[in-house]
Amino acid sequence: MSSGLAAGAAARSGVPQGHHVHGLLALGAEVLEGYFPGLRAEPEQAGAPVWDWGEGLCAVLPEGTPAPMPMGMPIQTFSRPLLEHVLRGRVTGLEAVTLRDGPAVTGLLTAGPGRVTGVRVKGSDGEDEIVADLVVDAWGRSSHLPQWLGSLGLPSRKTAYHRLPRWPHGLIALGDSVCTFSPAYGQGMTIAAPEGRLLEQMLRSRRNGTPLDGQGFQKGLARLTAFSWLMATIPDRAWKRPGPAWPVKAGNWFMDRLIDTVPHDPRTYTAFSQLFHMTAGPLALADTPALPRPHRPPPGREHSVDQGLTSPWVPARHRPRPPAARRQQFRRSGSRCSRGAGSRGRRRASPGTAPSPPRPRGRPGG
Numbered sequence: 001m002s003s004g005l006a007a008g009a010a011a012r013s014g015v016p017q018g019h020h021v022h023g024l025l026a027l028g029a030e031v032l033e034g035y036f037p038g039l040r041a042e043p044e045q046a047g048a049p050v051w052d053w054g055e056g057l058c059a060v061l062p063e064g065t066p067a068p069m070p071m072g073m074p075i076q077t078f079s080r081p082l083l084e085h086v087l088r089g090r091v092t093g094l095e096a097v098t099l100r101d102g103p104a105v106t107g108l109l110t111a112g113p114g115r116v117t118g119v120r121v122k123g124s125d126g127e128d129e130i131v132a133d134l135v136v137d138a139w140g141r142s143s144h145l146p147q148w149l150g151s152l153g154l155p156s157r158k159t160a161y162h163r164l165p166r167w168p169h170g171l172i173a174l175g176d177s178v179c180t181f182s183p184a185y186g187q188g189m190t191i192a193a194p195e196g197r198l199l200e201q202m203l204r205s206r207r208n209g210t211p212l213d214g215q216g217f218q219k220g221l222a223r224l225t226a227f228s229w230l231m232a233t234i235p236d237r238a239w240k241r242p243g244p245a246w247p248v249k250a251g252n253w254f255m256d257r258l259i260d261t262v263p264h265d266p267r268t269y270t271a272f273s274q275l276f277h278m279t280a281g282p283l284a285l286a287d288t289p290a291l292p293r294p295h296r297p298p299p300g301r302e303h304s305v306d307q308g309l310t311s312p313w314v315p316a317r318h319r320p321r322p323p324a325a326r327r328q329q330f331r332r333s334g335s336r337c338s339r340g341a342g343s344r345g346r347r348r349a350s351p352g353t354a355p356s357p358p359r360p361r362g363r364p365g366g
């Protein structure tokens with residue numbers, strides 16, 4: 001599964017999404033930089049520029065385009081194999097780390113349903129067993145853990161592991177294996193970084209080498225991801241039929257209002273960006289005009305509450321198209337970034353899609 005590690009910054013079969021450009025949001029970059037100081041500099045030298053979200057992003061929103069402004073939010077986009085290559089170099093440089101490239105994990109070793117003691121692996125030289133104090137399922141979206149837990153008699157519907165009444169010792173799961181965010185918002189790697197930090201903190205806080213509380217970890221992970229998951233999935237829930245529940249309608253109404261305020265109010269733009277980058281919680285919106293006050297949706301926008309159609313998170317192909325004249329004007333402007341051009345239709349730009357970096361400013365190879 002992990003074949004091709006020796007090949008340097010090349011795509012691997014175990015990570016099919018590796019062919020897509022990846023962006024690392026502010027929190028993810030901050031956490032990784034904390035563990036590996038100077039990490040950003042390595043891909044930068046290889047041609048992946050670091051740029052400021054506020055200055056470099058051009059967000060075309062229905063009510064306009066926010067004016068560029070410095071936000072102190074450094075962003076980096078790169079090919080996924082490049083990031084993996086740089087990270088792998090740092091991790092394998094650690095004395096305690098040994099890398100086994102090639103064998104795929106085919107199952108868990110257990111001592112009854114309550115204890116995981118290692119993994120079974122299969123590689124080109126046959127099958128083997130690896131005994132471990134702790135097994136971490138970081139197998140991404142192709143994880144087989146639900147089936148393996150099922151065979152231990154631990155029913156595992158979906159991956160709401162934190163709700164299972166029992167959880168085996170010696171096992172935890174994180175990353176896409178537990179919680180797979182929509183790739184459209186570019187949050188997956190960023191949310192995985194604080195999950196790794198949670199693991200580190202829990203391992204450090206154990207007394208006298210006592211086993212890790214795996215169930216406690218899964219509950220902590222669920223708390224860590226809850227708000228971002230809610231933000232990312234509320235628009236999708238609007239498609240539920242016979243009709244979304246009122247909290248979903250309210251959530252989408254608020255999102256619409258928030259997005260419409262962003263182009264006109266720098267504080268809201270900053271707060272929204274911090275929320276999106278997970279460097280701040282919902283309190284960042286306090287004292288911004290986006291917070292609900294007695295308000296009615298503007299005429300013609302009422303349907304957005306019922307259908308979520310104007311939500312920024314709804315895929316473009318599902319959104320109502322702007323009138324033909326406006327589309328023409330949009331095309332004539334010849335720019336996807338010119339302020340206000342074609343921006344007042346019902347088009348919603350997903351601010352989360354892995355952003356393109358701005359034109360390099362004199363950096364070699366950018």
Ligand SMILES: Cc1cc2nc3c(=O)[nH]c(=O)nc-3n(C[C@H](O)[C@H](O)[C@H](O)COP(=O)(O)OP(=O)(O)OC[C@H]3O[C@@H](n4cnc5c(N)ncnc54)[C@H](O)[C@@H]3O)c2cc1C
Nearest residue numbers: 001014017022023104105139140175176183186188189354
């Ligand atoms: C099209 C697309 C674009 C995306 N763009 C972005 C983006 O711009 N920014 C962002 O933050 N996120 C993005 N994501 C999401 C991001 O790729 C994932 O959220 C992130 O990689 C999850 O990390 P992970 O470690 O959990 O899993 P992965 O990165 O998928 O890693 C899983 C690893 O487990 C190995 N593996 C799997 N099964 C086995 C096994 N049985 N035995 C041994 N090894 C195994 C694989 O080889 C791989 O190395 C995107 C996703 C997609 C699909």
